[in-house]
Amino acid sequence: MNTHIVKTYGEELDQLSAEVVLMGGLAEAQVADAVEAVARRDVALAQSVVVRDQKLDELEKDIERKCIRLIALRQPMAADLRKTVAAMKIATSLERTGDLAKNIAKRSMVIAEAEPMSPLTRSIERMGKLVSSRLRDVLDAYKSGKLDMAMAVWSSDTEVDEHYNALFRELLTYMMGDPRTISACTHILFMAKNLERIGDHATNMAEHIHYEITGEDYVEDRPKSSTF
C-alpha cells in the first residue's frame, strides 16, 4: 500500500484517507436520507438528517487537524503531500455536500405540511438518485485510486444539469397553473438547485482525485450545460 520506512507515517496517511472515505459514507447517507425524506414526506427522517450534519462538521475539522499535524510533523513530499492536500480539500467538499443535504431536509419539513405534489417530488427523487450515484462513484474512485472512474464522473455532470433544467420547466408550468403551489414549488426548486450543487461538488472531488494521482490540475473545460 505504501512504502514508507517509518510505518506510522504511512499508516497516518492511510488513516487519513480512511477517514475521508468514512466521511464520504456519511455524506452519501445524508443526501440519500434527505431525498427520501422529501419523497416520503418523512419529517422525523428529515430531522435526523439535520441533527447528523454536526457529525460531518466535526469530522471535517478532525481531518483538517490531522492534515495540518501531518504536514507539520512529517513534512510530506510529492505524492504524500498531494494525498494530504487532496484529503483536506475533499473533506471540505463533503462538508459542503452535507450542508446542502441538510438544507434539503429542512425544506422537506416545510413542504411536508403542504399538499403532496408527487410528480414533482418524484423528479427530486430521480435527480437525487442520479446525484447519489455520482457521489458514490467519486468516493469509490477515491478509495481505489482509479483515475478513469473519477474522470467518468467528471465528464458526465451534464446529466444532472439536464435534469435540473427539465425540473425547472416543470416547476414553472406548475406555478403558472396554480399560484397556490408557488411556495412549495420554490422550495422544490431550491432543493433541485442544492442537488445540482452536490453534483458540482462531486465533480470538484473528481478534480482533486485527479490532482492527487497525477499531480496536475485538470485544465480541460468541463462539459457543462448552463443552468439557472
Next chain:
Amino acid sequence: MDNRILTHASVLYLPHSDYIDGGMAHKPRKIRGYFPLSVATGIIVLIVLAIVAPQAPWLIWVALAVLATCAFAMNRDIERAKRDAKPAPVATEPVRVQPEGPSFQEVLRAIPDPVMIVSGVEPNDIAGRWIIFANTAAREEFHITGENGLLVSSLRNPEVLEAVDEALFGGIRRDTVFETSGAQDKFWRAWTSPLPVREGARRLSLLVLRDETDIRRIERMRADFLANASHELRTPLASLTGFIETLRGHAKDDIKARDKFLNIMAAQADRMGRLIHDLLSLSRIEMNEHVPPSGEADLSLAARDVMDSLSILAQEKGVSLTFTGPAPGSHPLIADRDQILQVVQNLSDNALKYAPRGSQIELEILTDRTLEQAIAARDPSASKLVLLRPDRRDDFYTVIRVKDHGPGIRREFLPRLAERFYRVEGQKSGDKLGTGLGLAIVKHIINRHRGGLVVESVALPSTTDKDLLAYDLPDTVTIPSDNLITYTAFSAYFPQPRRPKA
C-alpha cells in the same frame, strides 16, 4: 538519504503512545526493518565523533547510553504494539470439525452469506477498524482484496459502522438494514455481534450480512403494480362505463352510433389488455433485474426477427426498414434471448409509431465498441442524453441503434423519457396509443444485462415556449427549419463477452 535519517530522528523523540497508535500495523513485521538501521547509523556517527573529537570521550559514552536506553524502550514498545496488532493468533494446527474434516475457517468461507470479523483497538480512532477475516462471499460482494483491509474501504454505510462500533466497544448485538445503490440497488441486513477476546486491548466483532433484495423487491413490486394498475386503468375504464351508459340510454336504437361506440369500446378494452400485459412484464423484469442473465442471444438474429414481424405493419404505413450489421451468429451475447428480442421489438415499435409515411427506419448493429465509443454522440448538432449507464465497465460492447425520421424529441424532454407512463408533451403517437411502458421495459432489461441506453435526437426548435416562458434554453439547436432533418435514435449497448480479433 538525509531525509530518511531525519525522519528516524523525529521518530525517536515522539512520545511512546505514538507507536501504540501506529502499532495497529497491518504488517507489523516491517517495523523491524528500520530499527537496527537507525541504531547502526547512530553508532557509526558516534565512532566517527570519537575519532575526530577525542577530547571529551565521556560525552560520547553518555550519548551512547542514551541511545541504548532509547533503543531498549522502542524495542519494548514495538513488541507490545506487535502483540496487539498481530492478527488473531492462528493456531498452527487449525481446529477441525472432525479430525479428518475441514477447519472451522474453511466452514466459514463456504457460507453463502458474507461473513466478516472486524477488529478495533481504540473507540476514538473511528476509521481504525480492520477486517481480519472475510469469507468468500464477503470478498466477492464487497470487493475485499488482500489480507487485512480497513473496514471503511469496503463498507462505508454510517449505520453499519456505528453498529460495528457498538458491538466492539459496547458489547451490543444488533441488526441494521441498509442499501447499496448502483445500477442495481441491493438491500442488506447486517447482524453485528461482539466476539470474546481473552487478552489485550483489541476487540473483535462478527459482521454477518444477508442480501434481502428479493424480499424488498417483491414488496415494492406489489405496491408499484397496484398503484400503477389502479391509476392507469381508471381512464379507459371510465370511458368504457361512459359508453355503456350511453348505449343503455338514448343511443339504444341508433345503429350508427352503436357501431361507432362499440369500436371505441373495443379499442379501450384492447388498450387495457395491453396495459396489463406490459405492467406484468415490467414487474417480472424488475423482479429479476439483479440476477445476471445466462444463455446466449444474438442481436442480428433478433433484429431480423423483429423486422420480419413488423414488415406488414410497416408496409401499411409506407415505411421501409433497413438493416446494417454483422451476419447472425457471429457476435453472440450472454443474454436472455426473449428479453433481447423485446428490447429490439420495443425500440422498433416506437420508431414505427413516430415515423412519417414514406420514411425509413434504420436498424444498425455495431460490434467491438468501447464504452466511450458506445456512448459518444454520432452527430454533434443533435441533443444527446445517456438514459442508462452501466456501473461496471466491460472492455467491449455491441450496440444496436434504431433510428427513425420522425419529428424528434426536444432536449428538455429527454431526461424523463424512460420513465413509466411518461409522454412527451404534444407528441402524437398515431392511432394506436402506446401504454407508456415500452421504454421503461427496455431500460430495465438493459440494466439487467449491465448495458446502457443513449438517445440522440434532432427536433424542430420550440415556438410556443418562447411566448410562454421568459427565457430560451441556450442549448437548443436553432437551425433554419426548412433544411432541418429531424430524427430520433436510440442506441442500446450490451457487454460483449468476446474480445475482438486483433
